[in-house]
Amino acid sequence: xxxxxxxxxxxxxxxxxxxxxxxxxxxxxxxxxxxxxxxxxxxxxxxxxxxxxxxxxxxxxxxxxxxxxxxxxxxxxxxxxxxxxxxxxxxxxxxxxxxxxxxxxxxxxxxxxxxxxxxxxxxxxxxxxxxxxxxxxxxxxxxxxxxxxxxxxxxxxxxxxxxxxxxxxxxxxxxxxxxxxxxxxxxxxxxxxxxxxxxxxxxxxxxxxxxxxxxxxxxxxxxxxxxxxxxxxxxxxxxxxxxxxxxxxxxxxxxxxxxxxxxxxxxxxxxxxxxxxxxxxxxxxxxxxxxxxxxxxxxxxxxxxxxxxxxxxxxxxxxxxxxxxxxxxxxxxxxxxxxxxxxxxxxxxxxxxxxxxxxxxxxxxxxxxxxxxxxxxxxxxxxxxxxxxxxxxxxxxxxxxxxxxxxxxxxxxxxxxxxxxxxxxxxxxxxxxxxxxxxxxxxxxxx
Numbered sequence: 414x415x416x417x418x419x420x421x422x423x424x425x426x427x428x429x430x431x432x433x434x435x436x437x438x439x440x441x442x443x444x445x446x447x448x449x450x451x452x453x454x455x456x457x458x459x460x461x462x463x464x465x466x467x468x469x470x471x472x473x474x475x476x477x478x479x480x481x482x483x484x485x486x487x488x489x490x491x492x493x494x495x496x497x498x499x500x501x502x503x504x505x506x507x508x509x510x511x512x513x514x515x516x517x518x519x520x521x522x523x524x525x526x527x528x529x530x531x532x533x534x535x536x537x538x539x540x541x542x543x544x545x546x547x548x549x550x551x552x553x554x555x556x557x558x559x560x561x562x563x564x565x566x567x568x569x570x571x572x573x574x575x576x577x578x579x580x581x582x583x584x585x586x587x588x589x590x591x592x593x594x595x596x597x598x599x600x601x602x603x604x605x606x607x608x609x610x611x612x613x614x615x616x617x618x619x620x621x622x623x624x625x626x627x628x629x630x631x632x633x634x635x636x637x638x639x640x641x642x643x644x645x646x647x648x649x650x651x652x653x654x655x656x657x658x659x660x661x662x663x664x665x666x667x668x669x670x671x672x673x674x675x676x677x678x679x680x681x682x683x684x685x686x687x688x689x690x691x692x693x694x695x696x697x698x699x700x701x702x703x704x705x706x707x708x709x710x711x712x713x714x715x716x717x718x719x720x721x722x723x724x725x726x727x728x729x730x731x732x733x734x735x736x737x738x739x740x741x742x743x744x745x746x747x748x749x750x751x752x753x754x755x756x757x758x759x760x761x762x763x764x765x766x767x768x769x770x771x772x773x774x775x776x777x778x779x780x781x782x783x784x785x786x787x788x789x790x791x792x793x794x795x796x797x798x799x800x801x802x803x804x805x806x807x808x809x810x811x812x813x814x815x816x817x818x819x820x821x822x823x824x825x826x827x828x829x830x831x832x833x834x835x836x837x838x839x840x841x842x843x844x845x846x847x848x849x850x851x852x853x854x855x856x857x858x859x860x
Contacts, residue, residue, distance in 0.1 A: 423701060423704050423705060423708070423724060423727060423728050423731070424731075426567065426569060426704040426707065426708065427697070427700040427701045427703070427704035427705075428700070429569035429570040429572075429573040430564070430569045430572075430573070430699075430700040430703045430704055431696065431697050431699075431700030431701075432573045432576070432577075433569070433572050433573040433576040433700075434696055434699050434700050434703075435696050435700075436573075436576035436577055436579070436580045437576055438692050438693075438696055439580055440579065440580060440583050440609075440612065443580075443583065443584060443587060444459060444587065444605050444609070445459065445460065445685060445686075445689060445754075446689075446753065446754065447587050447588070447591055447605075448591060448601070448602065448605055449754050449755065451591055451592065451599070451601050452601065453678065453682060453755070454534060454535050454538070454678070455535075455538055455601055455602050456682055456685060457532070457535050457678060457681045457682060457685070458535040458536075458538035458539040458542060458602055459538075459539070459542055459602060459605060460681070460682075460684075460685045461526065461529055461531055461535070461539050461670065461674075462539045462542040462543040462546070464529070464663075464666065464667050464670050465518070465522075465525050465526075465529075465543060465667070466518075466543065466546060466547065467663055467666075468660060468663040468664070468667070469514045469518070469547075469550055470550075470553060471659045471660075471662075471663055472510075472514075472656050472659060472660060473507060473510070473511065473550075473553065473554045473557045474557060474659075475652050475655045475656040475659050476503070476506065476507060476510070476557075476558075476648065476652040476656065477503065477507070477557040477558055477560060477561035478561065478651070478652075478655065478703075478706070478786075478789070479503075479647075479648045479649075479650075479651035479652040479655065480499055480500070480503040480558065480561035480562065480565065480648060481561045481564045481565045481703075481706065481707060481710070482565075482651055482706060482710045482789065482790050483495075483499045483565070483647060483648065483651070483710075484496050484499055484500070484561070484562065484564075484565025484566065484710075485565050485706075485707050485708075485709075485710030485711045485790075486710045486711070486713060487499065488565070488566070488711055489710070489711045489712065489713065495644070496565070496630065497630050497631050497632060497633070497636065498636045498641055498644050499644055499647075499648065500558075500562045500630055500632045501632045501633060501634075501636040501637060502636065502637070502641055502644050502645050502648060503558045503561060503562070503648060504555060504558045504559070504632060505637060506558075506645065506648065507554040507555055507557060507558040508551060508554060508555055508558075510554060511550045511551040511553070511554030511555070512550075512551055514547075514550050514554075515547055515548050515549075515550045515551060518543060518544070518547030518548075518550070519544055519547055519548055522540055522543045522544055522547065523540065525543075526539055526540065526543075528671075529667065529670060529671050529674060530671055530674045530675065531674065532674065532678070538601070538602040541602055541603055541606065542602050542603075542605065542606045545603070545606035545607065545609075545610060546606050546609050546610060548610075549609070549610035549613060549614070552610065552613035552614045552616075552617050553613045553617075555617050555621075556613060556616050556617045556620060559617070559620045559621060559624050560572050560620070562624065562628065562630060562632075563620075563624070563628065564703065564707060565707065565710075566628065566630075567707060568628070569704075571620075571623060571627075572620070575616055575619050575620050575623070576616070578615070578616075578619060579612050579613075579615060579616040579619075582611075582612055582615055583608060583609070583612040586607075586608040586611060586612065587604070587605060587608045589604075590603075590604025590605070590607055590608050591604040591605060591608075650794075651789065651794065654794040654795060654798045655789055655794065655797075655798070657798050657802070658785075658797060658798040658801040658802060661801060661802045661805050661806070662801065662805055662809075665805040665806055665809045665810050666809075668810050669809065669810060669813050669827060669831065670684070672813060672814060672817055672818060672827060673824065673827065675818075676823055676824065679757065679759050679760055679763075680763070680823065680824050682754075682755065682757075682760060683759075683760045683763045683764050683767065683824060684824060686751055686754045686755070686760065686764060687764050687767050687768060687771065689754075690743045690750060690751075690768070690771075691740075691771055691774075691775070693739060693743070694736050694739040694740045694743065694771070694775050695736050695775060695778050695779065695782060697732070697735045697736075697739075698732040698735065698736055698778070698779050698782040698783060699782060701728050701731060701732050701735075701782075701783060702728070702732070702782045702783045702785075702786035702787075703786065704728075705724060705725060705728040705783060705786060705787055705790075706786040706787065706789065706790040707790075708721075708724055709721050709724065709725065709787055709790035709791055710790045712724075713790070713791055713792075721787075721791070722846075725783070725784075725787045725846065728783050728787070729779075729780055729783045729784060729843075732779040732780070732782060732783045733776055733779035733780060734779075735779070736775040736776065736778060736779035737772065737775060737776055737779070739775075740768070740771050740772045740775045741772060743768055743771075744765070744768040744769055744771070744772060747761070747764055747765040747768050748761060748765070751764045751765075763823075763824060763825075766825055767824055767825055767828050770825060770828040770829055770832055771828065771832075773832045773836065774828065774831060774832035774835050774836075775835075776835075776836065776839070777832065777834075777835030777836035777837070777838065777839040778835045778839075779839075780839035780842060780843060781835060781838050781839050781842060784797075784839070784842035784843065784845075784846055785797045785801075785842065787846065787851075788842070788845065788846070788851055791851040791852070792851065793845070793850065793851035796845055797842065797845075800838055800841050800842070801838065804834050804837055804838045804841075805834055807834075808830060808831075808833045808834035808837060809830055809831045809833075809834035810830070811830070812829065812830030812833050812834070813826065813827040813828075813829075813830030813831060814830070815830070816829050816830050817830065
């Protein structure tokens with residue numbers, strides 16, 4: 414078995430994941446930042462296309478998270494053969510799912526944008542971006558499956574370094590393809606799309622090389638003959654419920670975006686820019702949750718539930734502290750950070766007010782991200798899904814519509830609705846973890 418250290422502190426294990434996730438998010442935000450200096454209409458086009466892309470990408474991420482959890486639990490149980498089988502099944506499934514998703518996006522992208530009430534003046538650019546990037550989803554799908562294998566082995570620094578290489582390539586290729594260089598014309602949104610696909614392909618090739626050469630996991634077709642339906646069911650038993658919750662979240666966010674689109678370009682771009690800032694507020698929480706998930710999975714596989722509870726509470730407290738601190742910094746410095754994107758006074762003023770609500774929202778989100786990941790790793794899947802779906806549509810969508818549209822509060826009202834959703838779910842998950850009902854649910858018992 415590969416060398417690993419599951420006894421490391423949450424901070425020690427999470428910082429490489431943080432840098433990796435930060436770099437991955439930076440790639441998307443770099444697109445928005447760079448394209449904002451090309452055209453404000455292009456910003457809105459790429460943002461709406463990414464709202465659809467995020468549904469597929471997050472589903473792939475959830476399936477990969479299921480792989481990470483199983484690998485961590487099998488490490489705890491010291492079962493190398495099952496680790497190799499899980500890696501093979503995950504790689505195969507992500508590939509098939511990615512191809513199917515690409516086909517659907519290419520065929521139905523126009524209908525999706527019509528449903529989003531996309532303004533006609535940005536429809537063409539949004540179609541271009543989604544068709545090209547959607548067609549390259551397989552690169553990201555296979556990449557995520559390899560990342561899951563490395564994380565399950567606690568090799569978090571490896572994927573961090575690959576993400577760094579990808580970001581450097583992405584920034585350089587964006588600069589050339591968006592604005593042009595020498596004989597290469599300025600391609601705008603088309604350039605962003607080409608750069609994104611090239612970047613994902615590069616990351617996949619590098620990570621696959623490292624996987625085959627250094628990880629010492631025998632991912633082979635022999636594990637698919639006969640097909641291991643039991644292992645696929647294990648992955649899906651985690652991935653489908655978690656994916657249902659994640660899909661519900663993305664669909665609710667698409668519905669919220671549909672409301673935002675009613676208020677015009679300035680409000681759309683304010684939402685885009687504030688959300689970019691928000692990602693920097695909760696990004697370390699994602700890393701903490703991922704590290705916690707690996708540790709929870711390992712110790713549950715090793716029948717050491719006594720350690721799990723303490724680790725989770727430490728992680729949740731740290732997550733909320735970081736989220737709140739970052740949001741306060743952005744709120745008080747909003748005029749400076751928002752000016753990185755625009756000098757429009759309407760956007761600067763509205764963004765400042767929305768960031769005040771964001772402070773409350775991030776407290777709830779900091780709890781949710783950690784607690785949901787911990788419950789998933791422990792095998793307590795159903796409650797987070799049920800609570801998530803009910804709260805997202807009742808509060809994130811329902812209250813956003815009530816405050817934003819009915820009461821005429823606009824984007825601020827929409828943000829209040831989303832903050833209510835995050836905080837209510839956070840409270841419920843705290844009580845769920847305290848109840849101890851997550852114990853004795855490890856996935857590998859049926860093996």
